[in-house]
Amino acid sequence: MVGSLKHGILPWTTGTLAQLFPISTGAALALKQKKQKRVVVVSFGDSTSSRGEFHEALNFASILKLPIVYVCINNKWGEYTATKKAIAAKDIADRAKGYNMPGVIADGNDVLAVNEAVQNAVARARRGEGPSLIECKTCRLGGHQTGDKALYRTKEEQAEVEAWRKKDPIKQFTEYLIKKGVLTKEKAEEYAQQTKAKVEKACQDAVAGARPRRDKEFALSEVFAP
Numbered sequence: 001m002v003g004s005l006k007h008g009i010l011p012w013t014t015g016t017l018a019q020l021f022p023i024s025t026g027a028a029l030a031l032k033q034k035k036q037k038r039v040v041v042v043s044f045g046d047s048t049s050s051r052g053e054f055h056e057a058l059n060f061a062s063i064l065k066l067p068i069v070y071v072c073i074n075n076k077w078g079e080y081t082a083t084k085k086a087i088a089a090k091d092i093a094d095r096a097k098g099y100n101m102p103g104v105i106a107d108g109n110d111v112l113a114v115n116e117a118v119q120n121a122v123a124r125a126r127r128g129e130g131p132s133l134i135e136c137k138t139c140r141l142g143g144h145q146t147g148d149k150a151l152y153r154t155k156e157e158q159a160e161v162e163a164w165r166k167k168d169p170i171k172q173f174t175e176y177l178i179k180k181g182v183l184t185k186e187k188a189e190e191y192a193q194q195t196k197a198k199v200e201k202a203c204q205d206a207v208a209g210a211r212p213r214r215d216k217e218f219a220l221s222e223v224f225a226p
């Protein structure tokens with residue numbers, strides 16, 4: 001189960017898009033009822049903002065002024081369809097208007113811009129002024145999943161991807177920190193190597209680890225059958 005209540009990360013185990021809206025909005029309702037000063041931050045993709053649950057949740061959260069920030073990561077693609085061919089709204093942030101809440105656009109590849117937008121929305125929620133929608137503009141560089149070479153992209157769409165590739169957020173933020181004197185080029189390289197080694201070791205451990213159980217008894221355990 002991915003999550004850690006101790007760290008305030010809700011375990012969310014469904015692969016069904018948009019199920020996170022009733023769960024996160026319900027959590028925000030619980031925080032309000034318990035008069036806690038905490039705020040829920042939930043992120044999701046551009047295509048997921050077309051599901052009915054998104055619209056129901058934003059309306060409900062706005063009416064009750066719930067402490068929640070909806071963060072949409074608009075990477076311009078939903079599986080094999082370009083978002084511009086599937087969503088009529090110019091910006092996803094425009095969808096906030098229908099629910100009487102702020103709809104803010106941030107450069108999703110700029111760490112500080114995203115931080116500022118989220119901090120503002122969290123402060124607003126903490127003041128009891130209700131939810132916000134933030135749209136982080138970015139671009140999916142690869143396919144939807146392993147093996148998807150994204151051959152369905154037009155030449156123009158491919159060129160757009162290459163332009164976004166140059167705006168790598170980690171590279172941009174590293175350069176910012178070096179310019180500010182917080183980091184040196186050597187230290188940045190050292191951290192990158194350390195992280196790469198950590199990921200490689202985790203992959204090797206996973207491959208060398210025990211195979212998952214595949215017997216019938218285990219498969220049927222924890223299955224409810226009246």
Ligand SMILES: Cc1ncc(C[n+]2csc(CCOP(=O)(O)OP(=O)(O)O)c2C)c(N)n1
Pocket residue numbers: 015016017018044045046047048049075077078079140
């Ligand atoms: C209700 C539902 N419909 C369809 C799918 C299949 N599906 C998985 S990911 C995906 C695209 C999601 O696009 P987006 O919300 O933009 O997120 P991204 O993958 O771009 O981060 C789809 C349609 C699903 N998991 N759940």
Ligand SMILES: [Mg+2]
Pocket residue numbers: 045046047073074075076077078079
């Ligand atoms: Mg997407």
